Amino acid sequence: MPVLRRARPEDAGFLAELAGEAFAAYGDYRQLVVAWAADSQVEVTVAEHDGAPAGAAFLAFLRPPEPEVLDLLALAVAAPHRRHGIGRALVAHVVARARDEARRRRISALRLAVAETNAAAR
Numbered sequence: 001m002p003v004l005r006r007a008r009p010e011d012a013g014f015l016a017e018l019a020g021e022a023f024a025a026y027g028d029y030r031q032l033v034v035a036w037a038a039d040s041q042v043e044v045t046v047a048e049h050d051g052a053p054a055g056a057a058f059l060a061f062l063r064p065p066e067p068e069v070l071d072l073l074a075l076a077v078a079a080p081h082r083r084h085g086i087g088r089a090l091v092a093h094v095v096a097r098a099r100d101e102a103r104r105r106r107i108s109a110l111r112l113a114v115a116e117t118n119a120a121a122r
Contacts, residue, residue, distance in 0.1 A: 002054060002086045004093050007037050007044035014053040015044070022076035026115060029074070033058065036073060045093055047077070047086045054081035057090040059097060070098045072112040 007015065015037055016030040023029040036042040036058050047055040055077035062069050072094050077086045098110040 002047040002049050002084075002089050004045050004047055004089065007046045007056065011044075011046055011053060011056075012037060014046070015056055018053075018056060018076050018078055019074075021079060023074070025117070033074065036060075042073065043097070045090060047090055049081050049084065049086060054078050055086045055090055057094050059094050061101075068106050068108040070101060070107055070110045072110065075112075 012034050015033045019029040019033040033056075037044045039060075041061050043059045043061070045057045045059070046053050047057075055075070057075040058073040060071040060073050062071055075087065075090050075094070077090075095110065098107060101107045
């Protein structure tokens with residue numbers, strides 16, 4: 001079972017490497033995910049396996065005009081750690097966070113966009 005925690009500034013290198021590996025087919029997302037991690041409107045959860053970062057999820061708390069939507073911007077698991085339930089644990093965590101926020105605020109939707117070619121995520 002992975003350990004889930006909030007991202008820390010020292011995770012920037014891992015997040016950039018993960019984005020380079022996981023999203024390369026869609027473009028260079030390395031700088032973007034590091035910027036997301038520094039954005040106060042984006043909550044980044046890191047999954048650790050055996051004490052090392054293995055995956056991450058980026059949940060955005062959108063500003064108006066869409067105050068009722070949380071957006072799962074990205075989720076990725078490093079190749080050596082795939083097929084071990086890390087992605088599933090990250091998704092479950094994000095859904096639980098969305099439900100928790102929905103109880104406190106007017107959140108009516110959690111949105112996720114997945115590339116058509118990403119059969120595993122679909």
